[in-house]
Amino acid sequence: MTRRIKLHEIAHARAGDKGNTSNVSVWAYDPGDYPLLKEQLTPERIKAAYPALIQGSVTRYALDHLHGLNFVMHDALEGGVNTSLGLDSHGKSWSFLVLDLDVEVPDNRPA
């Protein structure tokens, strides 16, 4: 059996921007959680989660030995920091957007 928790409970993240491309790296606090992050946080899932935001493709790079995933989201910043009319024109807050996703963890995983 599994239970649903926020990614924020088991991972930390940082967002960066280059032009109209955003990247969010996601890191497991506990290496034991990394396999489930890798299984559940697919680029397809990230792309589907934010249809209003991500106009282009999503690529995922895995750093298995560091227990981290790097998501690169193209055409996702309303043109980029010097073009967007949004308040967070860098997309700096996107790390916590991704950390708000749900993940399924085993029931017996220690809290």
Added chain:
Amino acid sequence: MLRLGCGAGFSSDRLEPAIDLAEKGALDYLVFETIGERTLAFGHRDRQLDPKRGYNPQLAARMRGTLAACKRHGTRIVTNMGVANVAAAAEVVVDVARAQGLSGVTVAAIEGDDVSDLIGPETILFDNHDKTVAEVGRPVVGANVYLGIDAIIPGLESGADVVITGRVADPSLFLSPLVHHYGWKRDDWQRLGQGTLVGHLMECGMQITGGYFADPGRKNVPRLADCGFPIAEVAENGGCVITKLADAGGMVTSRTVKEQLMYEVHDPAAYLTPDVTADFSGVTVQEAGRDRVAVANGSGHKRPDKLKVTIGFDGGFFGEAGVSYAGPNATARAALARDILRDRLARRPGFEALRIDLIGINSLHATAHGVREESADVRVHTAMRSASRDDVATMLWEVESLLCCGPAGGGGYRGQITPSVITHSTLIDRDAVRPSVRMFRA
């Protein structure tokens, strides 16, 4: 062992931790990195308004705070605070040195990143669906190529106390002292890759010492208010330890290092700079004592043949204005204000790109997936960019008028208009770029 410190990781970075590093860091080099896509655009904007401006606005303050200590300790300064006006910036450094009685201070100004003359109407913008410069339909206000170590190192070889540049690749500011000091070959891609890793980790200042990291209860950072800037101790083979002053706040852990490792990186196996195609995919991160993290196994491949250029275009004027609503039914009143603004403004020609967010409801994340929540503290935030300053002023006026002509209880109007520069990127041949060094003496 070479000791590099970071005295600024972005344009508006803090001053006090840089002073601490200059005084107590026992550094060989203190590097100030202050250019981003946004702040380079600001540099062009400032230089347009005043030909004597366009460099980092905090340049004089940073030099007043650190130059004397660096001179005393034999620490050399490397910085891109020249932004869009390197020569004017070098003169500011000279002025500060003279005012502080530091006669004999030498400044090497690295020029040649301004490649406006290589950009034409047919130039292709790879980040704008391969449109041409002409198709953007706006005047070009500047074009800057990312210079690398080949441009910076001659400044170090000149013996200058301060090497000041405009647009260079951020990691190159740190890689240059390493190559200069250790005599690394310019095609030693492994070392250049590892040295670029060091630069990449350092160039955002306290983003690796606990800044931009704290998430109370999950990621606690000790004494964040007094967070220190980072120090890199780098060996001849490029292996390095990231650390900080022992009495500074913040922390250096494998987690702070890992978050910074992928910051603004796409493919970790191909991080492009003018110096090397760096490969971070096998990097190892190992805690080696309190606030000491060893980072190794960065690598690299041949450098790219083409260099990236950021082109700034006149973006007209950017305006933003807001009014807040609070208490019972605040969300509905703010939404009504938004709808009124749309009615009064958005249907007029020239206002098509108006954007209105409700801060507290949908300004940051809910714009991504459509969450709607009730809030008792909502700000209507309106933003637009236009070639017409009058149109932007009209927007501000309409938002302010909500105080009497909108829903009940609106308050806290603020509005501002700033000149705007928008940016796109292209690639040019490396051989077309001719960097140069100009010396200034106090």
